[in-house]
Amino acid sequence: MAPFCAAVDWGTTNFRLWLLDAKGEVLAERSSSEGMCACQPDRFESVLEMHLAALGAPAGLPVIVAGMAGARGGWREAPYRDAPASLEGLYRDAVKIDGIARDVRILPGVCQRESGREDVMRGEETQLAGAWAESRTSGLFCLPGTHSKWARVEEGRLLGFTTFMTGELFSIISQHSILHDMVVSGGGDSTSPAFRDAVSEMLDGAGLTGKLFSIRAASLLGGDAAPDGKARLSGLLIGAEIAAARKELKSGAVTLIASGMHARAYETALSIAGIGCRTLDGQDLVRRGLYSAAVALWSEGTRE
Amino acid sequence: MAPFCAAVDWGTTNFRLWLLDAKGEVLAERSSSEGMCACQPDRFESVLEMHLAALGAPAGLPVIVAGMAGARGGWREAPYRDAPASLEGLYRDAVKIDGIARDVRILPGVCQRESGREDVMRGEETQLAGAWAESRTSGLFCLPGTHSKWARVEEGRLLGFTTFMTGELFSIISQHSILHDMVVSGGGDSTSPAFRDAVSEMLDGAGLTGKLFSIRAASLLGGDAAPDGKARLSGLLIGAEIAAARKELKSGAVTLIASGMHARAYETALSIAGIGCRTLDGQDLVRRGLYSAAVALWSEGTRE
Numbered sequence: 001m002a003p004f005c006a007a008v009d010w011g012t013t014n015f016r017l018w019l020l021d022a023k024g025e026v027l028a029e030r031s032s033s034e035g036m037c038a039c040q041p042d043r044f045e046s047v048l049e050m051h052l053a054a055l056g057a058p059a060g061l062p063v064i065v066a067g068m069a070g071a072r073g074g075w076r077e078a079p080y081r082d083a084p085a086s087l088e089g090l091y092r093d094a095v096k097i098d099g100i101a102r103d104v105r106i107l108p109g110v111c112q113r114e115s116g117r118e119d120v121m122r123g124e125e126t127q128l129a130g131a132w133a134e135s136r137t138s139g140l141f142c143l144p145g146t147h148s149k150w151a152r153v154e155e156g157r158l159l160g161f162t163t164f165m166t167g168e169l170f171s172i173i174s175q176h177s178i179l180h181d182m183v184v185s186g187g188g189d190s191t192s193p194a195f196r197d198a199v200s201e202m203l204d205g206a207g208l209t210g211k212l213f214s215i216r217a218a219s220l221l222g223g224d225a226a227p228d229g230k231a232r233l234s235g236l237l238i239g240a241e242i243a244a245a246r247k248e249l250k251s252g253a254v255t256l257i258a259s260g261m262h263a264r265a266y267e268t269a270l271s272i273a274g275i276g277c278r279t280l281d282g283q284d285l286v287r288r289g290l291y292s293a294a295v296a297l298w299s300e301g302t303r304e
Numbered sequence: 305m306a307p308f309c310a311a312v313d314w315g316t317t318n319f320r321l322w323l324l325d326a327k328g329e330v331l332a333e334r335s336s337s338e339g340m341c342a343c344q345p346d347r348f349e350s351v352l353e354m355h356l357a358a359l360g361a362p363a364g365l366p367v368i369v370a371g372m373a374g375a376r377g378g379w380r381e382a383p384y385r386d387a388p389a390s391l392e393g394l395y396r397d398a399v400k401i402d403g404i405a406r407d408v409r410i411l412p413g414v415c416q417r418e419s420g421r422e423d424v425m426r427g428e429e430t431q432l433a434g435a436w437a438e439s440r441t442s443g444l445f446c447l448p449g450t451h452s453k454w455a456r457v458e459e460g461r462l463l464g465f466t467t468f469m470t471g472e473l474f475s476i477i478s479q480h481s482i483l484h485d486m487v488v489s490g491g492g493d494s495t496s497p498a499f500r501d502a503v504s505e506m507l508d509g510a511g512l513t514g515k516l517f518s519i520r521a522a523s524l525l526g527g528d529a530a531p532d533g534k535a536r537l538s539g540l541l542i543g544a545e546i547a548a549a550r551k552e553l554k555s556g557a558v559t560l561i562a563s564g565m566h567a568r569a570y571e572t573a574l575s576i577a578g579i580g581c582r583t584l585d586g587q588d589l590v591r592r593g594l595y596s597a598a599v600a601l602w603s604e605g606t607r608e
Contacts, residue, residue, distance in 0.1 A: 111521070118518045147482075162514045163514070164517070197419075208512055210467070213451060217415070217424045220376075221422055
């Protein structure tokens, strides 16, 4: 079957491309570490064409892109849409790359300008569009990561969202703080009691910055055994995120867009909080969101 | 007047020594950057003797030490006393350095072993002892710093305490996170609206990890002007500390042990929280606490 479009998730550190047929089924795919950070501004086109050529994509095949390639300093800036924003309508603000032969469009990110609640996303909105296209679910969505996003979607509109620096804080505290030794040598994952206890403490209203040092103190007082410092740090940070984000939960369950270890950890923590959740795979959803935008852009138009 | 003792505040990165007369008045003083981190275990004695000699201290003058010199890996470990602990009684657990001619004693730190609230201090207990000796004040004490301490003292007993990693988080977030550019280039101090707004947001119950990214987003959305990123980060962290710590405030005011910029920032933040505070100078208090311990150890004894 002939491809209908190419869909690209072009993030900070990763590049992923799918050739999709007219029904959105995957015909072929490629991925690499040529994220935005690895691409000089003048290299985006050649990276894209190289991957398209490797999959035998025709010269006239249009390409829809989401992610950091549309940031300032990326390939071409696709300015943020203000929330509230229709997830199905994001394609209207896609930016067409000019000066090249192929029809390539980059989807916009979404922003929020309220003072003290300023926020931005770029890429997650396409996952949310995919989730809406697939399941027509309203409610609160959680997208864990370096910068976790919690987003409220009602009737296909992204009303607002909050970014939690959970993953980045885990990384810099592990690497650069006095907790380094306890986290690096400390075992444990989201199945360990240390993780569960830490989540519970944060859900009970503890302040994060007053809990972190307990990891160090427990190690000093406990002698040799580093008591699951990694699991405890992870539990404190994820617990802090859920404790704050659940204030936005009006009723019902959270839709978790995640996979692997992230999904397990957040499912465990949400269950400790008594919050039901349904988990969807993030990679599938970004492709689904890209496909929906491509259909809106090109399924009625004429293409070579 | 002849010196009665030498008092040493020997921290991680700083060394400070005073010659005190029998009334605790300062006869002479020295300070240097020869903190614990700069001293190999076998160098503590020579560093101390060099500074004593520079001040012309007699060979038989006893020396009382507080701080990280008593940590594992310091000069000689002075094991933690468990809280609750009598501040006037800490001298009883001072550790005498053996194998040297001079009478040198290191005061213990204080620890708390309750699971999930494990904590340690080393140096601050001597400031608290100084505050008790000077003013007989009970209540909640705040000692800002790299690792801020909030301690409850009743009738001269240190009942319990919590460490907040406020200063260290400010440092690693400034240096190593995606907020780096906004904090380094962003001006503002505790008099700026950005600081005050950030404190207020945290006192209103916001979650710290969901507020940090607003510094980045405001910069992306606001164009050139980095909106006081430094003041905002400082306000969020200090606000988070006070929001958590004030749960321990039963009534009345907080005693703030601080000086300079720290004192101004915490005084501003406490006033936004509607909490009265009285500020005492930390360096004076550690010397006062050391002197009290020296009196208890040596004023009745015989010395050359």
